Amino acid sequence: MNPEHSHLSKKERRQLRRGERIAAEQHQTRRRFTRRIALWSSVLIGIGTVVFMIVKLSTQPPASGVPVVPSRIEITPEDWIKGESGSKVVLVEYSDFQCPACGTYYPILKQLYKEFGDRLQFVYRHFPLEQHRHADLAARAAEAAGRQGRIWEMHDLLFEGQATWANQNHPEEMFIGYARQLGLDIERFRADLDSREGKKAVEEDRISGNRVGVNSTPTFFLDGVIIQNPRNYDEFRNLLQQAIESRS
Amino acid sequence: MNSEISSNRPSRAVPNWIIASFLVISFIGFADATYLTAKHYSGTPLECSVFESCEKVTTSRYATVLGIPVALLGAIYYLAIFLSLIAYLDLRREGILSFTALFTIVGLLASAWFVYLQLFVIQAICPYCMVSAVASTVLFLLGMLALKKKRVSC
Numbered sequence: 001m002n003p004e005h006s007h008l009s010k011k012e013r014r015q016l017r018r019g020e021r022i023a024a025e026q027h028q029t030r031r032r033f034t035r036r037i038a039l040w041s042s043v044l045i046g047i048g049t050v051v052f053m054i055v056k057l058s059t060q061p062p063a064s065g066v067p068v069v070p071s072r073i074e075i076t077p078e079d080w081i082k083g084e085s086g087s088k089v090v091l092v093e094y095s096d097f098q099c100p101a102c103g104t105y106y107p108i109l110k111q112l113y114k115e116f117g118d119r120l121q122f123v124y125r126h127f128p129l130e131q132h133r134h135a136d137l138a139a140r141a142a143e144a145a146g147r148q149g150r151i152w153e154m155h156d157l158l159f160e161g162q163a164t165w166a167n168q169n170h171p172e173e174m175f176i177g178y179a180r181q182l183g184l185d186i187e188r189f190r191a192d193l194d195s196r197e198g199k200k201a202v203e204e205d206r207i208s209g210n211r212v213g214v215n216s217t218p219t220f221f222l223d224g225v226i227i228q229n230p231r232n233y234d235e236f237r238n239l240l241q242q243a244i245e246s247r248s
Numbered sequence: 249m250n251s252e253i254s255s256n257r258p259s260r261a262v263p264n265w266i267i268a269s270f271l272v273i274s275f276i277g278f279a280d281a282t283y284l285t286a287k288h289y290s291g292t293p294l295e296c297s298v299f300e301s302c303e304k305v306t307t308s309r310y311a312t313v314l315g316i317p318v319a320l321l322g323a324i325y326y327l328a329i330f331l332s333l334i335a336y337l338d339l340r341r342e343g344i345l346s347f348t349a350l351f352t353i354v355g356l357l358a359s360a361w362f363v364y365l366q367l368f369v370i371q372a373i374c375p376y377c378m379v380s381a382v383a384s385t386v387l388f389l390l391g392m393l394a395l396k397k398k399r400v401s402c
Contacts, residue, residue: 058287096296
């Protein structure tokens with residue numbers, strides 16, 4: 001055997017083997033790279049999809065609490081009504097003085113009333129929720145003030161002071177303070193706060209709410225028909241505007 | 249050379265189920281916190297329900313830190329955990345796992361603080377916040393378990 005030739009062929013073989021190895025490594029590197037791209041892009045796409053779905057879900061108006069067959073509600077002589085009786089539209093609110101969402105709607109409603117006052121009748125009904133420990137008492141405070149003709153002033157004070165009295169252990173003192181501020185007969189207010197009539201009035205509102213499918217506060221009825229809570233002032237304003245226009 | 253081999257191979261010390269749970273729980277936490285963040289910004293949930301505590305917690309003054317909603321911080325936290333786990337699966341560097349495991353203490357402490365606020369200060373429970381608290385706690389436990397397994401193997 002020619003040593004020269006054998007040397008060459010050995011070198012060739014080695015080169016060949018090295019070439020194969022490099023090709024295999026390159027192939028593996030490429031495959032690993034592809035796998036990494038696939039991993040990270042699927043993670044990013046997955047996260048993006050989930051975020052998109054969640055955001056969409058959370059910005060949809062809540063579908064709860066709207067009965068399949070909308071029940072019409074009527075105003076009763078026992079209702080607290082603000083506005084002229086000849087008004088074009090009637091807005092009934094089932095509300096809870098300690099409910100933060102109701103507190104958020106309070107300035108919106110006040111502004112709406114200012115704007116539509118002559119064409120809008122506003123009714124407040126109690127729907128104190130279990131989880132709000134002072135809601136029932138606050139409702140009775142409003143009733144007690146109502147017996148002295150100052151329900152709406154008390155209604156405003158209760159919502160404006162919500163953040164303060166809601167966290168107190170004995171908010172009675174604050175409610176009596178409000179009564180004093182409104183110039184009410186304090187003895188009478190105190191008595192009415194605990195009276196059977198007051199409790200009954202609140203309870204009757206709550207029962208009437210249960211009957212028409214109220215399960216959250218605030219719940220609004222526009223001309224007797226339940227509506228989904230408008231998300232802001234403008235939405236609410238448009239809704240009322242439409243109702244008023246459809247009447248005329 | 250030795251380190252190269254071990255870094256390219258799945259960790260033998262930390263079982264796969266720990267990694268899988270880590271991924272699942274952090275993703276649940278992320279989805280939960282994202283939902284709360286979206287709610288925070290959209291401002292839709294303007295109602296208090298008979299069935300659950302209302303938006304008191306998410307609208308309280310504790311819901312933001314320097315103007316940033318806590319829910320958003322939570323979402324970023326869970327996402328960071330989730331992505332570092334993916335990075336660990338990709339690069340197989342043990343350090344990433346150790347760091348992530350230690351990092352879960354942050355979530356645990358934050359959650360403990362928010363549960364305390366809900367129970368004793370705001371006195372209202374927000375179900376989605378509680379889901380997050382549970383997720384953080386489980387992540388912490390998984391993290392400690394991962395660290396322990398690693399130490400034993402060393």
